[in-house]
Amino acid sequence: MDNLVIAGRSFRSRLMIGTGKFSSNRAMVSAMEASGCEIVTVALRRVDLANPQDSMLQHIDRNRYLLLPNTSGARDAEEAVRLARLARAAGCEPWVKLEVTPDPYHLLPDPVETLKAAEILVKEGFIVLPYMPADPVLAKRLEEAGTAAVMPLGAPIGTNRGLRTRDLLAIIIEQARIPVVVDAGLGAPSHAAEAMEMGADAVLVNTALADTPNPAGMSAAFAKGVQAGREAFLAGLGGQRNQAEASSPLTGFLRNEG
Amino acid sequence: MQLQINGEAVQAEDRIDVGRLLSRLELNPQLVVVELNRRILTPEDFSETALTQGDVLEIVQFVGGG
Numbered sequence: 001m002d003n004l005v006i007a008g009r010s011f012r013s014r015l016m017i018g019t020g021k022f023s024s025n026r027a028m029v030s031a032m033e034a035s036g037c038e039i040v041t042v043a044l045r046r047v048d049l050a051n052p053q054d055s056m057l058q059h060i061d062r063n064r065y066l067l068l069p070n071t072s073g074a075r076d077a078e079e080a081v082r083l084a085r086l087a088r089a090a091g092c093e094p095w096v097k098l099e100v101t102p103d104p105y106h107l108l109p110d111p112v113e114t115l116k117a118a119e120i121l122v123k124e125g126f127i128v129l130p131y132m133p134a135d136p137v138l139a140k141r142l143e144e145a146g147t148a149a150v151m152p153l154g155a156p157i158g159t160n161r162g163l164r165t166r167d168l169l170a171i172i173i174e175q176a177r178i179p180v181v182v183d184a185g186l187g188a189p190s191h192a193a194e195a196m197e198m199g200a201d202a203v204l205v206n207t208a209l210a211d212t213p214n215p216a217g218m219s220a221a222f223a224k225g226v227q228a229g230r231e232a233f234l235a236g237l238g239g240q241r242n243q244a245e246a247s248s249p250l251t252g253f254l255r256n257e258g
Numbered sequence: 259m260q261l262q263i264n265g266e267a268v269q270a271e272d273r274i275d276v277g278r279l280l281s282r283l284e285l286n287p288q289l290v291v292v293e294l295n296r297r298i299l300t301p302e303d304f305s306e307t308a309l310t311q312g313d314v315l316e317i318v319q320f321v322g323g324g
Binding site: 018019020021022028041042043044045046047049052055056057058067069070072085086087089090157158184204206207 | 263264265266268283284285286289290291293298299300316317318319320321322323324
């Protein structure tokens with residue numbers, strides 16, 4: 001498979017992994033290893049003073065995985081910028097998955113606040129990968145603002161419903177001059193393969209890998225889906241038609257024609 | 259004196275610095291980020307930053323997330 005390049009940095013894997021919802025750190029690490037991923041997202045939260053937990057960072061090999069802190073929980077641009085700065089202060093490279101989701105029910109990204117935060121963070125030197133609605137106009141606006149990629153959603157976070165935004169994703173992919181990472185809603189390896197066949201540059205998966213009895217097995221399956229989809233895209237898919245077109249010759253039948 | 263840490267009122271000894279506060283709270287200074295009155299501190303600041311009555315702190319760390 002050809003390499004993925006984001007902000008001048010090259011990655012062998014086109015599968016990014018979210019680290020939320022795993023039953024244990026061990027399950028999380030097994031998924032990371034089986035997926036072959038090189039980029040993992042993490043979130044920032046208040047320490048529980050009454051019950052300080054082991055940091056999950058101790059389980060992640062920072063030489064092997066690029067940490068992509070998200071701004072989950074941010075309800076507007078100001079909160080997102082604050083979270084991004086905190087993540088950078090934690091010693092992370094200045095990469096951020098920008099996420100502004102004011103509505104807790106659907107967790108859909110706020111396009112106006114996302115663009116506003118992206119403009120600020122780009123100016124501050126962050127490498128910004130915004131989670132966004134599958135809106136081709138917004139994708140262009142974010143690209144013009146200097147984001148390193150766009151991350152349009154396939155379906156709402158955690159729903160496992162696949163590429164519900166397929167037609168809009170196709171337009172985003174066609175227009176983009178920066179990598180398109182389909183994020184959210186991918187529930188099966190076939191969903192990931194479909195996104196890659198369409199020409200997405202990468203996918204990000206979390207719930208489907210965490211919410212299964214076998215995170216390592218599912219992660220390996222997703223890695224194959226991503227690879228198959230990418231190879232199919234590079235090879236070039238055949239066109240679709242409405243009428244059948246025989247694969248076998250239409251001559252030489254064992255009967256007399258006419 | 260009283261501090262506000264992560265939204266909760268916490269009693270602390272007078273003139274405690276951030277480094278000592280973290281060790282009182284049994285937190286590893288390498289693995290948390292501290293914001294004092296909305297200003298982000300670097301780890302080098304911890305032992306040189308004395309706290310005063312009413313200071314507002316946020317202490318955050320990385321957790322799993324997508």
